[in-house]
Amino acid sequence: MKYPTLFNEKRTAQAAAFLLHRAGGKLPLLKLMKLMYLAERESLRRFGEPITGDKLVSMPHGPVLSMTYEYMNGNITSKEGGWATWIEDRAGHDVALRDQSMLRSPEEDLLELSEDDLAILEETWRQFGHLSKFALRDYTHSGACPEWVDPQGSSAAIPLDRLFSALGFSPEGITSAVKHLTEQAQLNAAFS
Template sequence: MFGRYKMDNGKIIHSILFVLNKLGGESDLHKIFKILYFADQKHLATYGFPITGDYYIAMPHGPVPSKSYDVLKAIRGDSFWTASKEYSDLFEVEDHIVIAKQMPDMDELAESDVECLLEAIAENKDLTFQQLVDKSHKSAWEKARNDASNFDNEMKVEDIAKEVNVNEEMLNYIMLNIENQILLKEHAEF
């Protein structure tokens, strides 16, 4: 496991709902996940931290947000855990299609979150499956897939940031944020 940001379940859920509602209320898992990836990447590069805090796994068809995928698989009924009614009331998942049952709670999303989500939606909503695969198979994805010691293919936050050429000052800020998250978690465990 690498240094990670703390996952924000509210931001994860309401980011997915936001994306779905902007895409007409439904979309396929692949498109949702790529839009979330590019939105998190934009937010990371601009503000020094991602929107959701979800961590990304380099899967064969590109980065996949782990917690987001777990929630949607549970709703679909093919996960090791059962989806709570709370999640089932928000989404319907049929095969690879996700349908929003509610609007996002905009109080869960900051203005900067919405800005990056809207940019990622605008840039990726009309891309085909293969175009999204090609666009997301960049250096961070390749590094995670090719690292033999990285058994779960988790993508490093710093590699995701480097992919969009963040400057050294921002990269240091990102790494300091991750270090602080780790220290806070360790302190909370005492």
């Protein structure tokens, strides 16, 4: 199944900024990635809508957001108002806010994110923010994210139908959710 492209760099950067803000400005890359994946997963479960719109991928350390991972590693040049506006270049294994003073209040400063996005990010932080990067990695391997399959040292796309199935959607619900996201991606492509 072709994966719809809904990736939004600004929303992704602001979601990362929210979690970094909650952490005091800096997080290990692995932990930030797992938190972002879990928030994306919950948004899709609850609303059938993504926060980042990123492609979900199985990698050896669990599920990741593909483009987000590339931005975290500095492999993609950021657009104005995007990743580099909010997030420092990776330093070792850590990712940090570029300028903590830019983010006084998530509700007032992260304007690309909806109230629902902010609520899911906050809930994700409350539920998982206290865990270490390795505890989060282990959590995503423990069966909590059954859509992840071991890619045997490589990477493999997580199809949306498998994700929605893992989230408990009915076959009709899966078809409807994937169709909606595919149509949304086609509209985005037509107007970009």
